[in-house]
Amino acid sequence: MTSPFFDHPYLSGHHQPNRFEADAPDLIIEGDLPDDLEGVFYRNGAEPLYPPLEGDYHWFDGDGMIYAFFIADGKVSMRNRWVRTDKFNLELDAGRRLFGLFGNPMTSDPAAQGTRYNTANTNIILHGGKLLALMEGAPAVEMDPRTLETIGDHTYGGAITTTFSAHPKIDHFSGEMVNLGAMIHGVTGAPEIRYDVISKSGEITKTEFFEAPHMAPMHTFLLSENWVVFPVTPIDVSMERAQSGGPMTAWMPNRSVKLGIMPRNGTADQMRWIEMEPRHMYHELNVWEEGDKLYADVATANGTALFPDEHGNRLTHGETVQSLRRWEIDLTGKSDSVKETVLNERDIQFPRPDDRFMTRKTSQSFANINLNSRDGRIDGMDAVLRFDTATGKEDIYHFGNGTAAGELIFAPKSGSTEEADGYAITLIHPADSPTSELVIFAANDIARGPIARVIVPFRISNGFHCNYYPNDSDLYASAFG
Ligand SMILES: [Fe+2]
Numbered sequence: 001m002t003s004p005f006f007d008h009p010y011l012s013g014h015h016q017p018n019r020f021e022a023d024a025p026d027l028i029i030e031g032d033l034p035d036d037l038e039g040v041f042y043r044n045g046a047e048p049l050y051p052p053l054e055g056d057y058h059w060f061d062g063d064g065m066i067y068a069f070f071i072a073d074g075k076v077s078m079r080n081r082w083v084r085t086d087k088f089n090l091e092l093d094a095g096r097r098l099f100g101l102f103g104n105p106m107t108s109d110p111a112a113q114g115t116r117y118n119t120a121n122t123n124i125i126l127h128g129g130k131l132l133a134l135m136e137g138a139p140a141v142e143m144d145p146r147t148l149e150t151i152g153d154h155t156y157g158g159a160i161t162t163t164f165s166a167h168p169k170i171d172h173f174s175g176e177m178v179n180l181g182a183m184i185h186g187v188t189g190a191p192e193i194r195y196d197v198i199s200k201s202g203e204i205t206k207t208e209f210f211e212a213p214h215m216a217p218m219h220t221f222l223l224s225e226n227w228v229v230f231p232v233t234p235i236d237v238s239m240e241r242a243q244s245g246g247p248m249t250a251w252m253p254n255r256s257v258k259l260g261i262m263p264r265n266g267t268a269d270q271m272r273w274i275e276m277e278p279r280h281m282y283h284e285l286n287v288w289e290e291g292d293k294l295y296a297d298v299a300t301a302n303g304t305a306l307f308p309d310e311h312g313n314r315l316t317h318g319e320t321v322q323s324l325r326r327w328e329i330d331l332t333g334k335s336d337s338v339k340e341t342v343l344n345e346r347d348i349q350f351p352r353p354d355d356r357f358m359t360r361k362t363s364q365s366f367a368n369i370n371l372n373s374r375d376g377r378i379d380g381m382d383a384v385l386r387f388d389t390a391t392g393k394e395d396i397y398h399f400g401n402g403t404a405a406g407e408l409i410f411a412p413k414s415g416s417t418e419e420a421d422g423y424a425i426t427l428i429h430p431a432d433s434p435t436s437e438l439v440i441f442a443a444n445d446i447a448r449g450p451i452a453r454v455i456v457p458f459r460i461s462n463g464f465h466c467n468y469y470p471n472d473s474d475l476y477a478s479a480f481g
């Protein structure tokens with residue numbers, strides 16, 4: 001018997017768990033589904049199978065649930081499946097939660113010993129012919145791209161058994177995937193990071209190891225055509241602090257950001273570390289080089305509400321609203337300062353470019369934003385934005401107060417080669433609605449509103465990251481043949 005979930009902002013409202021898997025063929029579509037939009041849209045998010053043991057919860061702790069929308073021949077079908085990690089299977093067999101919050105060994109049931117804590121709940125990508133569900137604390141988990149059946153941990157032939165990034169970078173010009181694994185020795189080991197380059201066909205071609213300045217997760221990193229930058233932000237992980245009753249993961253408001261800068265094909269001994277003011281930064285829009293400068297457009301804030309400080313005090317969403325800012329980094333080594341410019345002050349969550357041009361200069365950004373919610377993470381981001389970073393022009397659509405809009409991503413139309421030539425897609429849950437919608441915009445006219453709404457016959461909980469693969473792309477072909 002499963003007991004009801006306790007009251008928690010991330011277990012109610014837009015976040016209330018569904019706890020079921022479904023197949024929904026030929027969904028009802030309002031409006032006109034473009035005939036040059038054919039491919040697959042995947043989304044990952046946290047869908048806890050059982051209530052946590054401690055009576056506390058964190059949005060990042062739920063079990064990964066993949067939603068796939070297959071768009072072809074004027075129809076859309078949907079399928080959702082949990083990522084059946086070893087953790088998930090162990091708890092399903094036991095009929096209850098066994099792991100402590102975030103896998104905390106001090107609060108886990110003894111029956112969890114010997115099984116890795118892996119939620120696989122953060123991102124879902126195609127690369128090298130494989131569909132991979134990702135979190136940053138465990139290996140990638142391979143799933144069947146059509147059936148969403150879990151195949152198992154994908155360790156690249158036993159090479160990556162520690163941690164895998166939730167945000168590996170795919171360079172569409174080379175087909176390579178560049179990856180990192182942070183905290184590879186766990187919470188109590190040395191704060192070592194691994195860096196991998198993986199070929200288009202899925203073989204590791206390069207690995208480097210280096211020590212981080214302190215124990216910290218690294219949710220994303222910055223990749224350009226020739227450079228990689230590892231941002232160590234002021235989030236600190238300490239088992240010692242947890243053992244003395246403090247938070248295991250804490251925001252350190254007076255600690256600088258350390259940026260490790262390395263040639264993309266270089267070695268760890270070429271790493272140059274520079275510092276900047278404390279910033280929370282989990283997601284970048286895009287990164288590129290011009291002359292001796294590296295430019296990174298990032299969603300960042302001066303603090304975060306995601307984790308308390310080391311004394312347990314937590315900032316509010318209102319105190320930590322993210323904006324879109326540009327970091328300018330000197331690549332010659334003559335200047336160690338980072339110049340920061342605010343590009344857009346909207347309350348932005350996940351900015352995304354036309355992925356095909358990542359690592360090269362772009363100007364079009366797509367993002368879910370918050371216009372009227374008190375707390376966009378809990379109450380939902382209620383609007384979407386296309387922002388031109390070159391002209392400063394905004395193109396906004398507001399879904400209505402109380403709607404939760406997920407990550408807005410660009411979807412190329414068939415045969416397109418120009419930046420942002422196509423559509424923008426997001427998954428929304430309108431306020432108090434029993435249904436969710438996959439909404440499709442013309443990428444160059446967001447303000448016009450959705451041109452098609454694909455109606456999902458039940459509410460989908462708020463999630464994390466999504467990706468779209470057009471059926472004429474190499475990545476789609478590598479997985480679907
Ligand atoms: Fe993320």
